[in-house]
Amino acid sequence: MAWLALDEGYEVSLVEGRVAVRRPAGRQLKAVPKALRDHPEVDRLRRLAEWLDRHEAACVAQVDAWMVSSLPVPTALLARVWRDEAWQAALRDLAVVGDADPDEVGFLRDATDAGELKVVNLDGETVRLSPRTVTLPHPVLLPDLDDVREFAAELDITQRVEQIHRATWTRPEDVKDSATEVREYAGGKFPSRFSLAARATGLGYRVSGGYATSRVRDGGRTVEAAVWIGEPYWEDESETGALSWHDEEGRAVRLGEVGPVAWSEGMRMAAALYAGRKIEEGGNA
Structure with missing residues (x-):
């Protein structure tokens, strides 16, 4: 982006997505001078940078x-x-x-x-x-x-969207097809339900009621993976519960009917939540 002229010979531009200012001699400053922070051009570029960040995330x-x-x-x-x-x-x-x-x-x-x-x-x-x-x-x-x-x-390929190096899980052959829950990542203790919910939202998952959820379209069918994280407003220690899947009507899906993508993404969510648990130390760990 081109540099825009400001007062007293200063110039302003977006550099690597952030507002940058340089002196008349051309040297770029480490921070925007206090006298320029409320300048209309600086504010306009700051708003543009924020929009670009939101656009990139979208x-x-x-x-x-x-x-x-x-x-x-x-x-x-x-x-x-x-x-x-x-x-x-x-x-x-x-x-x-x-x-x-x-x-x-x-x-x-x-x-x-x-x-x-x-x-x-x-x-x-x-x-x-x-x-x-x-x-x-x-x-x-x-x-x-x-x-x-x-x-x-x-090829030294780097992907902005995690795809080929995304952690994957496949459904075990010995899984009981009629079962509706997986407890492999249940029992992860957190200081509070709030901290567990915060981890879920921080990872990009939706929190609804007592569950962290991930909606997946798999083979033309939409299902929602859900991990129990505790009752809302529960202030005491909380822990991860079972992982289950539900169809668009909210009915539990049997494990034998869960598609490969839905299974993998559900297990990925459960594992990511469990990874943030409290780790006990000492002789009783």
Whole structure:
């Protein structure tokens, strides 16, 4: 962004998303001088920086939602938003699959105005694709995920939206299909229900009533994973409870009917909550 002239020869601009000021001689200051903090141009740029932060977060959240739900995204839409740096940062290097060849995985590098995608395939070749839609698959659905991760490491790929290195869980073969709860991550103690709820919201999960929840679209069906975190307004020590899944009518889903993405995302939420528990020390730990 260009530098804008202020009073007494100072100049102001956005540098790496933050308001920066430099002296007439060109030296950039470490902080905005007190005399300029209320200047209209400084305030305007500060508001712009805040909007850009919100926009970047919204782009990441939307792309993450596409990926978690494995929703088909029109190629024309990707081409349209690619010019926006925030969208581009959220989309670049994500593994994509075109509707014409669902077995061909590539890492997205560019989207042209003509609706053409440039991807690096698993042979290391840059190819051009023109599918009508693409899917940003959840990693649990990617065949040979370990090979994809190894290849990504060779390319030094870094993803703004966690995809290929996202922690995944698969449903055990010995799970009781008629059961409706998983207690693997139950019993994690927290100083209070408030601290447990704060951890849930801090991780991006919704807190509703006594549960932390995550809504997932899996195979055309929407389910909600839920972990019990305690009654609202409970002020004493609290702990994580069982993980369960519910359909759109609120009915419990049997474990044998939980899809692979919903299972993985539910376990991921339960594990992330449990990881923040109090760790006992001493002889009784």
